[in-house]
Amino acid sequence: MAKKKAEKKDGSQKDAITHLGELIHGIKVAMMTTVESDGSLRSRPMWTHDRDFDGELWFFTREHSAKVGEVEHDHHVNLSYAEPGKDHFVSVSGRCRLVLDKEKARELWNPSLKAWFPDGLEDPELALLCVKVEKAEYWDTADSRMVQLIGF
Amino acid sequence: MAKKKAEKKDGSQKDAITHLGELIHGIKVAMMTTVESDGSLRSRPMWTHDRDFDGELWFFTREHSAKVGEVEHDHHVNLSYAEPGKDHFVSVSGRCRLVLDKEKARELWNPSLKAWFPDGLEDPELALLCVKVEKAEYWDTADSRMVQLIGF
Ligand SMILES: Cc1cc2nc3c(=O)[nH]c(=O)nc-3n(C[C@H](O)[C@H](O)[C@H](O)COP(=O)(O)O)c2cc1C
Numbered sequence: 001m002a003k004k005k006a007e008k009k010d011g012s013q014k015d016a017i018t019h020l021g022e023l024i025h026g027i028k029v030a031m032m033t034t035v036e037s038d039g040s041l042r043s044r045p046m047w048t049h050d051r052d053f054d055g056e057l058w059f060f061t062r063e064h065s066a067k068v069g070e071v072e073h074d075h076h077v078n079l080s081y082a083e084p085g086k087d088h089f090v091s092v093s094g095r096c097r098l099v100l101d102k103e104k105a106r107e108l109w110n111p112s113l114k115a116w117f118p119d120g121l122e123d124p125e126l127a128l129l130c131v132k133v134e135k136a137e138y139w140d141t142a143d144s145r146m147v148q149l150i151g152f
Numbered sequence: 153m154a155k156k157k158a159e160k161k162d163g164s165q166k167d168a169i170t171h172l173g174e175l176i177h178g179i180k181v182a183m184m185t186t187v188e189s190d191g192s193l194r195s196r197p198m199w200t201h202d203r204d205f206d207g208e209l210w211f212f213t214r215e216h217s218a219k220v221g222e223v224e225h226d227h228h229v230n231l232s233y234a235e236p237g238k239d240h241f242v243s244v245s246g247r248c249r250l251v252l253d254k255e256k257a258r259e260l261w262n263p264s265l266k267a268w269f270p271d272g273l274e275d276p277e278l279a280l281l282c283v284k285v286e287k288a289e290y291w292d293t294a295d296s297r298m299v300q301l302i303g304f
Contacts (some may be wrong), residue, residue, distance in 0.1 A: 028236065029234065029236045029241070031232035031234050031241065033169065033230045039226070039228050040286065041187070041193070041229060041230035041245055042230060042245055042287075043230050043243040044234040044241075076192055076194060078185045078193035078194060078195050080232055081234075082181065082232070083234075083237075084179055084180065084234075085235070085237060089183065089197040091183065091185075091195040091196060093188075094191045094192055101241065102300075120156040135192065135194075137194075139196075139197055
């Protein structure tokens with residue numbers, strides 16, 4: 001598999017970021033991996049908020065949940081997006097922080113989140129996680145390459 | 153979403169382990185997350201060797217590759233298996249070690265691996281990664297539950 005590094009925001013880097021955003025929004029559900037206090041790595045499916053990709057990815061969470069404790073202890077997370085049937089795979093490395101901001105929650109809220117948050121915006125446990133992307137790679141057999149994006 | 157803990161190998165635990173094996177082998181490609189020396193988390197797609205699931209998962213790798221350096225520095229890995237179309241998601245937490253064993257490689261070799269290792273068993277870089285599973289969880293909307301399995 002050819003490997004392509006694009007470290008500057010030149011034309012191909014911009015294309016790669018656009019394509020990364022398309023892959024992420026095409027798959028939508030990330031497996032978010034966090035570090036537990038004993039060093040174990042856990043992941044769980046998380047619905048990615050749909051908006052133009054600008055180097056941050058947003059998720060809804062319960063404020064008091066295992067993953068929030070984990071990211072408060074160690075901010076590093078990995079988001080993997082996989083669609084094996086299409087041979088699409090994305091790895092996003094970043095840092096995650098808890099955001100308690102009802103205004104922002106209102107802006108990002110999407111009714112399809114009702115499955116996990118039946119009380120919607122009224123839920124006092126409703127909170128946000130924001131992942132600042134530091135590095136991303138994708139595998140996309142259509143053009144069979146792996147791209148590293150460094151320095152958003 | 154109902155959550156079920158099964159910490160002993162009773163009947164339902166055995167069923168859950170069998171089902172976990174079925175989910176993993178149905179999806180096959182894991183995103184393997186490792187810890188870089190600066191604490192960042194990276195993941196990449198890895199083809200899971202297909203055999204009865206007994207608490208270990210095996211992968212082929214190049215001996216000199218970033219992920220091998222990462223697991224030698226920190227053994228913890230997460231394997232996530234995701235098939236968003238079917239709403240199947242699996243998180244496996246475990247420890248990973250490099251295994252240099254030509255005999256074992258011969259036993260596990262599968263011609264479909266030629267895509268990544270064109271020289272096959274003759275490739276001097278061919279090596280194995282063995283993940284000892286410590287904890288696993290799966291989300292399987294067929295019965296809309298999340299199951300945690302601890303202590304293989
Ligand atoms: C398809 C899918 C999407 C999910 N999306 C979210 C989500 O956006 N936010 C969330 O908190 N939990 C979501 N969940 C539930 C989580 O995967 C997880 O079970 C829950 O958040 C508790 O995780 P924790 O104990 O690791 O904190 C989703 C589950 C599935 C199956």
